[in-house]
Amino acid sequence: MPFAYLCDFDGTISPEDIGAAFVRKFSAGRDDDRERLLGEWFAGGLGHRELTRRECELVTATEEEALEFGRTFRLDPHFAPFVREALGRGDSVMVVSEGFDFYVRDHLQRAGFPDLPWASNRAVFAGDRVTPEHPFADPACESCGNCKAQHVRRYRGRGFHTVIVGDGLSDRCGARAADTVLAKGDLLRWCERESMPHVPFDTFADVAEFARRQDLSAPLPRPSRTASRAGRRG
Numbered sequence: 543m544p545f546a547y548l549c550d551f552d553g554t555i556s557p558e559d560i561g562a563a564f565v566r567k568f569s570a571g572r573d574d575d576r577e578r579l580l581g582e583w584f585a586g587g588l589g590h591r592e593l594t595r596r597e598c599e600l601v602t603a604t605e606e607e608a609l610e611f612g613r614t615f616r617l618d619p620h621f622a623p624f625v626r627e628a629l630g631r632g633d634s635v636m637v638v639s640e641g642f643d644f645y646v647r648d649h650l651q652r653a654g655f656p657d658l659p660w661a662s663n664r665a666v667f668a669g670d671r672v673t674p675e676h677p678f679a680d681p682a683c684e685s686c687g688n689c690k691a692q693h694v695r696r697y698r699g700r701g702f703h704t705v706i707v708g709d710g711l712s713d714r715c716g717a718r719a720a721d722t723v724l725a726k727g728d729l730l731r732w733c734e735r736e737s738m739p740h741v742p743f744d745t746f747a748d749v750a751e752f753a754r755r756q757d758l759s760a761p762l763p764r765p766s767r768t769a770s771r772a773g774r775r776g
């Protein structure tokens with residue numbers, strides 16, 4: 543069975559969270575407002591669509607400034623070799639991001655993957671104002687701008703064993719829907735709290751190693767979801 547790796551961008555493919563850094567950098571002087579929003583999001587009182595909308599209201603940046611800022615970050619150097627190896631093996635890789643299109647598209651192009659499938663929120667620039675759009679909002683999910691569960695379900699429907707690779711709370715819907723969860727950071731701690739089966743990872747060198755093990759004729763045991771958990775959606 544081919545594997546589909548659905549990879550988070552901020553904090554995962556890019557070790558630093560470019561979206562969060564973008565908001566921080568271009569909402570200077572509004573730190574209290576920003577911290578309050580983040581506090582509400584972490585406490586669960588604010589969905590991610592709403593968080594993104596209200597964060598963008600604090601931002602003053604032109605598209606050129608935003609793009610230039612995004613280019614100051616570097617991707618995990620193990621990501622590109624992982625993608626080439628996975629695609630060469632017949633597996634699929636998709637980037638699923640709760641961040642913004644301008645830096646995801648730019649970084650994938652610059653990494654040599656202009657055709658790799660990806661989905662994110664859209665940042666619409668008008669002068670120095672930014673408005674988010676959510677082309678992948680899923681009516682089934684109240685919270686996410688780009689609910690990762692829908693992408694997982696689509697790959698599973700095409701016969702893939704689905705693996706979500708992520709580091710944050712915006713990966714939770716994808717994690718609930720996926721066959722296997724590779725987790726670090728806040729997602730790892732959430733998996734532990736929820737008793738969600740998962741495989742810890744640090745960089746894409748670990749993800750590549752995991753992927754190679756699945757390719758052996760006699761694979762090492764890998765975490766499998768219980769029937770009740772696999773049936774849960776959220």
Ligand SMILES: [Mg+2]
Nearest residue numbers: 550552553710
């Ligand atoms: Mg992330």
Ligand SMILES: [Zn+2]
Nearest residue numbers: 683686689715
């Ligand atoms: Zn969702």
